[in-house]
Amino acid sequence: MGRGDRTRPALVLVGGAPASGKTTLATVLARTIGLPLLAKDDVKETLLDALGATDRARSREIGAASYAVLFSVAARLLDAGVGAVLESNWRRGVPEPDLEPLVAAAGPGTVLVHCQAGRDEIARRYRARWADGARHPGHHDDAASASVLTDLDAGRYAPLDLGSHVRILVVDTTAGYAPTLDTILATIRGASGRAR
Numbered sequence: 001m002g003r004g005d006r007t008r009p010a011l012v013l014v015g016g017a018p019a020s021g022k023t024t025l026a027t028v029l030a031r032t033i034g035l036p037l038l039a040k041d042d043v044k045e046t047l048l049d050a051l052g053a054t055d056r057a058r059s060r061e062i063g064a065a066s067y068a069v070l071f072s073v074a075a076r077l078l079d080a081g082v083g084a085v086l087e088s089n090w091r092r093g094v095p096e097p098d099l100e101p102l103v104a105a106a107g108p109g110t111v112l113v114h115c116q117a118g119r120d121e122i123a124r125r126y127r128a129r130w131a132d133g134a135r136h137p138g139h140h141d142d143a144a145s146a147s148v149l150t151d152l153d154a155g156r157y158a159p160l161d162l163g164s165h166v167r168i169l170v171v172d173t174t175a176g177y178a179p180t181l182d183t184i185l186a187t188i189r190g191a192s193g194r195a196r
Contacts, residue, residue, distance in 0.1 A: 008106060008107050008108065008109040008192065009077070009078045009080075009081050009082055009083035009084075009105065009106050009109060009192070010033065010035060010083035010084075010106065010109045010110075010111075010188065010191070010192030011074075011078065011083060011084060011086070011102055011103065011105070011106035011109055011110040011111070012026075012029060012030075012033070012035065012083075012084070012085040012086070012110075012111050012113060012188055013086050013087075013090070013099065013110070013111070013112045013113065013160070013162075014026040014029065014085060014086070014087040014088075014113045014115065015087070015088060015089065015090035015112065015113075015114055015115070015157075015159070015160060016089065016090075016114055016115030016116055016157060016173075017089060017115075017116070017122055017148065017151070017152050017157035018089050018122070018126060018148050019117075019122050019123075019125035019126040019129060019148075020089075020115040020116055020117050020122060020157075020173060021115045021117060021125075021171075021173030022087055022088075022089070022113075022115040022173075023039060023041070023087055024173075025113065025115060025171065025173065025177065025184075026039060026085050026087035026113075027039075028181065029085055029113070029184070029185070029188065030085040032185060033085070033185065033188060033189070035082070035083050035084055035085050036077060036082065036083075036084050036085070037084070037085045037087065038070050038073055038074055038077075038084050038085065038086050038087070039086075039087040039088070040063075040066050040067065040070055040086075040087065040088035040089075041066075041088075043066040043069050043070055044062055044063055044066040047062045047065060047066060047069075048062055067088070067095065067098065070086060070088070071098050071099075071102065074086055074102050075101065075102060075105070078102060078105040078106055079105065083106065083109065083192065086102075089157065090157075090160050091151070091156045091157065092155070092156060092157070092158045092159065092160055092161065093156075093161070095160065096160055096161060096162060099160070099162060100162070103162055103163070103165075103166060106192075107165075108165060108191060109191055109192035110162070110165075110166045110167070110191065111166070111167045111168075111169060111187060111188050111191045111192075112159060112160055112162060112166055112167065112168045112169070113169050113171055113184060113188075114159040114160075114168060114169070114170045114171065115171050115173050116157075116170060116171070116172055116173070117172065117173050117174040118174050119149065119152060119153070121174050122148070122149070122152060123149060126148055167187060167191050169184060169187050171184060
């Protein structure tokens with residue numbers, strides 16, 4: 001079967017501010033749709049384990065390297081016709097040039113799922129996950145906590161600008177999912193032509 005005979009690979013970008021619920025949702029979407037999940041923090045934490053990060057500046061360097069790995073692996077998956085769910089706290093205006101070749105490979109099979117929650121809820125979740133110690137210490141969340149809300153207020157976590165051909169679905173995660181998980185899945189399946 002030639003490449004032209006296959007369904008275009010699905011590319012699902014899941015973004016939003018830190019603590020907006022994107023990792024949880026991306027995990028559910030990847031499992032349900034049957035796509036590999038490429039989460040930036042998974043890559044970053046693997047690099048942190050190998051290289052360490054004694055301060056926030058080093059953590060940022062490793063974060064930049066994590067994106068390079070994420071985009072490279074995603075390109076390979078799309079080239080193989082597999083598709084992927086990519087998850088990160090994308091900042092509007094930053095990753096778009098690196099994402100454009102991936103969007104071109106997936107074409108109309110690209111959906112941006114943008115997670116959001118109320119400011120107070122984001123702050124509460126962020127404090128809770130830092131306090132429970134579940135996050136890798138190399139993220140230096142204690143030093144980043146103030147900037148998260150500043151960036152949120154400044155609109156830096158607004159949905160990415162990837163062109164009118166990318167479907168954008170804004171999901172409020174304050175109390176469950178609005179729209180519902182079924183609606184989110186239907187949107188992704190409709191864009192990619194996946195029947196299941």
